[in-house]
Amino acid sequence: MGLLSKKDAKLITDPLADNNPITIQVLGICSALAITAELKASLVMGIAVLFVLSVGNVVISLMRNIIPSKIRIIVQLIVVAALVIIVDQVLKAFAFELSKTLSVFIGLIITNCIIMGRFEAFALANKPWQSFLDGIGNALGYAIILVIVGFFRELLGSGTLFGIPVLGDPIEMTGVYGLGYENNGFMLMPPMALIIVGLIIWVQRSRNKDLIED
Amino acid sequence: MGLKSNLHNLKEKYKGTKMAPAFNAIHTFLYLPNETTHNGTHIKAADDLKRTMNIVIMAMIPCLIFGMFNAGYQHYSAIDALAGVAREVSLFGNFLTWDNFVIGAWQVLPLVIVSYGVGLLVEFIFAVIKGHEVEEGYLVTGMLVPLIVPIDIPLWMLAVAVIFGVVIGKEVFGGTGMNILNPALTIRAFLFFAYPTWMSGDKVWVHGADPRVQDLAAGATPDALSGETILGGLAQNNSSMLDSAGDIWNAFFGFIPGSVGETSTLLIILGGLFLVFTKVGSWRIMLSSVAGAIAMGLIFNGIVSAEWVTESSKFYGLMSTDFWMHLLIGGFAFGTVYMATDPVTASQTNKGKIVYGFLIGILSIMIRVFNPAYPEGVMLAILLMNVFAPTIDHYVVQGNVKRRMKRLKVKTA
Numbered sequence: 127m128g129l130l131s132k133k134d135a136k137l138i139t140d141p142l143a144d145n146n147p148i149t150i151q152v153l154g155i156c157s158a159l160a161i162t163a164e165l166k167a168s169l170v171m172g173i174a175v176l177f178v179l180s181v182g183n184v185v186i187s188l189m190r191n192i193i194p195s196k197i198r199i200i201v202q203l204i205v206v207a208a209l210v211i212i213v214d215q216v217l218k219a220f221a222f223e224l225s226k227t228l229s230v231f232i233g234l235i236i237t238n239c240i241i242m243g244r245f246e247a248f249a250l251a252n253k254p255w256q257s258f259l260d261g262i263g264n265a266l267g268y269a270i271i272l273v274i275v276g277f278f279r280e281l282l283g284s285g286t287l288f289g290i291p292v293l294g295d296p297i298e299m300t301g302v303y304g305l306g307y308e309n310n311g312f313m314l315m316p317p318m319a320l321i322i323v324g325l326i327i328w329v330q331r332s333r334n335k336d337l338i339e340d
Numbered sequence: 341m342g343l344k345s346n347l348h349n350l351k352e353k354y355k356g357t358k359m360a361p362a363f364n365a366i367h368t369f370l371y372l373p374n375e376t377t378h379n380g381t382h383i384k385a386a387d388d389l390k391r392t393m394n395i396v397i398m399a400m401i402p403c404l405i406f407g408m409f410n411a412g413y414q415h416y417s418a419i420d421a422l423a424g425v426a427r428e429v430s431l432f433g434n435f436l437t438w439d440n441f442v443i444g445a446w447q448v449l450p451l452v453i454v455s456y457g458v459g460l461l462v463e464f465i466f467a468v469i470k471g472h473e474v475e476e477g478y479l480v481t482g483m484l485v486p487l488i489v490p491i492d493i494p495l496w497m498l499a500v501a502v503i504f505g506v507v508i509g510k511e512v513f514g515g516t517g518m519n520i521l522n523p524a525l526t527i528r529a530f531l532f533f534a535y536p537t538w539m540s541g542d543k544v545w546v547h548g549a550d551p552r553v554q555d556l557a558a559g560a561t562p563d564a565l566s567g568e569t570i571l572g573g574l575a576q577n578n579s580s581m582l583d584s585a586g587d588i589w590n591a592f593f594g595f596i597p598g599s600v601g602e603t604s605t606l607l608i609i610l611g612g613l614f615l616v617f618t619k620v621g622s623w624r625i626m627l628s629s630v631a632g633a634i635a636m637g638l639i640f641n642g643i644v645s646a647e648w649v650t651e652s653s654k655f656y657g658l659m660s661t662d663f664w665m666h667l668l669i670g671g672f673a674f675g676t677v678y679m680a681t682d683p684v685t686a687s688q689t690n691k692g693k694i695v696y697g698f699l700i701g702i703l704s705i706m707i708r709v710f711n712p713a714y715p716e717g718v719m720l721a722i723l724l725m726n727v728f729a730p731t732i733d734h735y736v737v738q739g740n741v742k743r744r745m746k747r748l749k750v751k752t753a
Contacts, residue, residue, distance in 0.1 A: 308494075308497070308535055308537075308538075310500075310534040310535070311533060311534050311535065311536055312530060312533040312534035313534070315533060321508060324512075328512065
């Protein structure tokens with residue numbers, strides 16, 4: 127890669143798979159369970175976290191030498207809160223229906239462990255450019271899992287993708303597929319998101335044995 | 341050269357290859373293995389895991405056969421009811437008839453075949469991947485599953501649920517003997533939450549009752565058969581189904597709509613006695629769970645007779661049901677005898693078994709009464725207690741350790 131050095135590129139690619147914030151570090155599970163019943167909501171949540179984490183990382187990194195370590199958590203919270211409010215207001219202005227679906231979970235990005243975790247572990251000790259890449263990488267890792275879970279839950283639970291019917295009724299009406307397919311209501315419940323995340327973890331660790339802890 | 345030696349030769353030939361577990365499984369399932377221990381063992385017993393499981397299956401066979409007859413009987417009596425003809429059940433007159441059996445077997449046997457076929461396939465795949473022998477754990481689960489589902493459940497739903505139950509309920513924990521939850525109940529719970537319209541209500545318990553099925557059968561069956569279970573009726577505050585003594589006897593003998601194998605309390609009691617007599621099922625769990633259900637039923641009856649709950653309450657129907665009726669209706673008896681006693685997921689200690697069973701009884705009735713949307717409380721109660729079984733065992737063991745330590749101190753002091 128011409129744009130990024132090898133080390134910088136790793137900052138983005140690592141969290142996508144082998145150091146994924148959800149499946150490896152098991153952070154941010156709460157929102158992954160709550161909002162992934164629809165693919166659209168998962169995607170928007172992923173973008174929101176991408177914005178908050180990458181910008182937040184840069185801001186914290188710029189201030190890293192002037193924040194007194196005793197009050198750093200409060201400073202971090204203020205930065206996240208400000209960014210989350212921006213996201214919330216934008217959503218309310220331009221995608222009101224969606225912001226109602228995501229409801230409290232946009233606000234709860236403030237408490238998302240991934241964000242505080244990256245501020246603490248990375249942005250406070252690295253330069254802005256690296257912090258920016260780290261933020262993008264981790265947010266993408268988070269978003270990928272959300273989208274995978276959202277894809278399966280919406281497809282099997284509602285028979286739609288992005289709200290467009292894919293399985294079930296329309297096909298049944300045309301008579302192509304009349305075997306009586308029915309949507310799986312369990313998929314729409316949070317436990318199923320937990321099970322899907324578990325299956326992703328299972329697949330990932332059986333492909334890469336190094337990830338298995340004793 | 342019989343089948344046995346052929347299988348043995350195949351086993352030897354494929355030793356160490358990926359297919360070895362498959363031949364091994366068929367061989368040891370059908371016959372005693374050729375290899376025996378030559379020295380060093382001092383415990384001799386004729387029962388191994390397979391024999392134990394076969395006994396449980398034998399205990400369930402009467403329920404299965406009865407379920408087939410009952411499926412046909414409910415089907416025809418619902419048709420009669422539609423034409424305005426009321427039916428009185430008579431065992432040899434209109435219950436044990438060829439017509440009933442044929443229509444029941446036509447519906448139930450595919451359930452059995454799908455349950456075993458899909459479940460064993462998953463087990464085989466996992467055995468080959470893991471490279472160890474096929475575990476026989478699915479033998480009992482595969483027979484339980486068709487007995488606890490509604491008769492008209494689509495076969496593909498059953499297949500999906502079986503895959504889910506075996507993989508998530510058992511294999512992820514390490515296979516037979518390592519599972520936390522009862523796989524058969526995991527399968528039923530999956531169906532219950534995934535496809536609620538096929539698992540509850542008054543349209544699923546009688547063959548041909550569901551309008552969708554009739555659309556496919558193109559008018560071969562009448563318009564709208566309905567068969568509410570008594571439990572479901574009570575949950576809707578409709579107690580007219582238990583008016584006469586005859587209704588109660590029907591509930592005891594099992595001539596009522598319900599899941600395939602769970603309607604006949606009489607046969608379940610006989611199966612339970614068989615399990616206790618062969619020392620396969622734990623009488624502690626069965627008795628304490630019945631005691632728990634009775635205790636909770638009495639408490640609710642007491643609340644009703646103290647008039648804290650009136651007929652306007654949505655809990656009234658099931659709360660005012662006599663405590664002993666709770667034992668006859670729904671899946672309580674079946675769950676207690678065949679599911680709660682699963683040796684893997686139940687408590688292991690004797691004291692623990694009593695606590696475990698008692699809590700199952702209490703929770704079953706409590707869930708029934710307080711959650712009319714989930715009238716089948718015994719499923720959720722057993723799954724919940726499965727999770728707590730190790731905790732119960734832990735405290736029983738700790739209590740034992742503590743008592744012995746005290747004794748040791750007294751002695752040494």
